[in-house]
Amino acid sequence: MATRETGQQEFTLDTASELAAEEKGARIEGRSPWALAYRRLRRNRLALFFLAVFLLICVLCVLGGRASLYSSHISHLGVSDSNVNGFVTVNGKRIPVISQAHTKIGPNGQVTLVPGNVPIHPQWGAAGGKYVLGADELGRDIATRLLYGGYNSLFVGIVAAVICTILSVILALVAAFFGGAPDWIISRVFDLIWAFPVILLGIALGTALSINGFHQGFHVGGHFIGVNLAGGSLWVTIAVISIVFIPYIGRPLRGQVLALRQREFIEAATAQGAGSLRIMFTELLPNIASSVLVLFTLIVANAILTEAALSFLGAGVQPPLPSWGTMIAEGQSNLATNPWLSLFPGIMIALTVLSLNVFGDGLRDALDPRAKVRIEH
């Protein structure tokens, strides 16, 4: 029975038979764990709402930012186009995008100065779609940069999480399945990376790689074979984030595989003559898939946050490419007078991470209500 000791039934612990029984007249039949999880997830409205929020952010950033639909049809300013001397019509009035300074030197060298360089505030709809969220100190459109920066942040976060998850799963399977020397080596590598605070390790790697990139490999017939990351490339940031989070997924998964390794079905597979690779990828992997999926969503959120932190500190996405982190850093010097420069990307990061975390929690509850999968720092 899928009831607790109290006898009270909990919907999150329902079984195939109970679910089927709820549907009057339905034929009782077994459902796959994925179908059950989907059913549980569907009931979690909050998780679905935040999934929708996350997907909306993704669509806006991909279409508006990467595909330049916003900049080419609405703002008419590219992501890095400065407009220091430009003007914009607001409610029929032509005003400068950046206030102009006036400096005069008198005959005795005395300086008369009218300060400038204050960018236009958010215009919302008043400027015909231009400068909806205002301008930065170079007259660049904040909304354009926010969308493009969002694409970069999401791209870095998602791709880094994918790479990190794949590497972690492979390492966890190899370590736990083979044990012995491979386990010892991989575990020590996990410990080594774990020993460094994520941000410090990220800064160290990011700073070192951001100038000259990473080039390791060899030339064969004029072709380079190996890893060739140009300094300033998004892939440098992705590589850094992928590496620093490996133990955060690898260690819990290794623990799960170690437990599964002792189970009868593995012994049965071994007895039937299944090879190591087959056992790892057809027997063990499906049994940790739900944890991998949950960890992946949480790692995406963490990767986005780490990207923002590294970019804020100058060790992540390199200019002129914007990201939400670099935009916050750029707005820092104008925080007193133009807080929106940092505020908007900050809100976007918060919203994205919140939506991923809430959805990740919902997914965890749906996949395995008893699971205690958490990312711990």
Next chain:
Amino acid sequence: MRFKRGRSVAVAAVVAAALALVVSACGGGGGSATTTTTSSVQPSSSAKTFALLKVVDGTTDYLDPGLSYRLESWQLFQDTYLGLVVKAHVSCQTQDCTKILPGLATTTGTVTNGGRNYEFTLRKGLKYSNGQPIKASDFKSTIIRDFRLNSPGIGFFSNIVGIDACEKNPTKCSAINGIQTDDSTGTIKIDLSQPQSDFLYILSIPFTSQVPASTPQKDTENPPPAASGPYYFASYSPSKQIVMKRNPYWKKGEISSVPDGNPDKIVATLTDDQAQSAQLVASGQQDWDGNLLPTDRLSYYKQHYPKQINFFVTPSTYYFFMNQRLAPFNNLKAREAVNYAINRKALVNIRGGLGVVTYNFLPPSYPQYKKITPDPYPYNLNKAKQLVQQSGTKGQKVTVYTISDVAVDKSTGEYLQSQLKKIGWNAQIKELAGANYFTIIGNQATKAQIGFTDWFEDYPYPTDWFNVLQNGKNITQVHNNNYGNVNISSINSQIEHYGHLPPSQALSSSTNDAWANMDKTLMVQYASTAPYLNGILTSFFSSRMYLPCDVFDDNNDDLAQFCLKP
């Protein structure tokens, strides 16, 4: 030198190389002796003494005159460490602040042998702040100490006879034949290998300011070396606080070119946070803000404290270097295109208005400055595009270098990158931390194509600009200050010729004209760099201070001359 905000300076190596490499025997002149006149500067008549001046200023590198190469220190050194000669403590706005006046010496020296031999006599009865007498031999020991410290200033002494051994092994330096001193008569004789137009100016910079021979030959900061000026450093806590007090052995009016000073004590709180320092002064907790007012808050402070802010044009030039050893900037048309592509008014605007548009390399405060007219490169994007097309470099990858941790420098670099993209290059940007920026772009291995840089004078003579920054003979593999690798043989020869004149000819109108022509030739005919503005600094005072006492001389505001409202 480069202006504060955490930047490193690395000029000395180049100056050393420059002077060491000079082989042409130019200039010369007669063998007649020339004794320059003495003149005095009276402190402001409205000045009056008061007990305590509290200021907030940027952090600095050292508080040892043998080691520091930062404007923040040099500003304080003008009232603590004096040289044989000093720069006039007068406002650059109203008087000639580039004038060299007698300091510890009785005159600005007797020059003989066509500008090769200098002789000075120390004033009698002078004492350091620790009570020790100031002796002629201290000058020699100070220069030797500079070498022992491997000071960034040792390059300035390369023209002194017998300096070779010290240059080869600075930390073992023990004797310099070209400097002879006599403590009994107070005479100091300096022999140069060849005439040097800027030698008197070099004698006015802190690296030559005398300290007692007993000063340890190591970084001496707490307390800093004994002072020879009207003030001494009572204590120094790096990055936190400097306390200056009146030198008990300074006699009022002792050296007429150096004001006695108004505050009895000066306490400087050190921070690089512009917003914080401005707020400390606005709230009345501090009397003066030595940091630049934050550009985004200029309007606010200007509006709320209109009578408490002074603005001064500094002897500085902000410019973009273009590496002539690398494509596309080995092509004149490409360099001209950059000059047409940048809107200099926009660049001033990015600094909140704290700048004056320029097309010259020399700042306007120089007697050698002649404004280049008409504007040689009015902003014209179409013309710039044509030039890029004509140069055959359209579509080439160009990497712009700039500083990442100073907001306006970062914006300046990003603006340039945006403009270069508009005119047809595949422009990228590389932003580096200010602490390493000049070291990295000054390394030939970096192959920096184009980027932001600026220059604040060490001393007011054109050699500090052209010899260091535009002379092809001074290009070095590392610590190179000629970031554009400008190397035009005719210009190199002219720099060396006019850099080696006796003092009597160094400031003649024909020499001044020659420097001005060099400026124009380099900027217009060769488009060697893209200068865009002369910097403006802010001086923000609390409500109790009297702004007419603010003397902005060649070392920025002279704190000793600050006074309270009557």
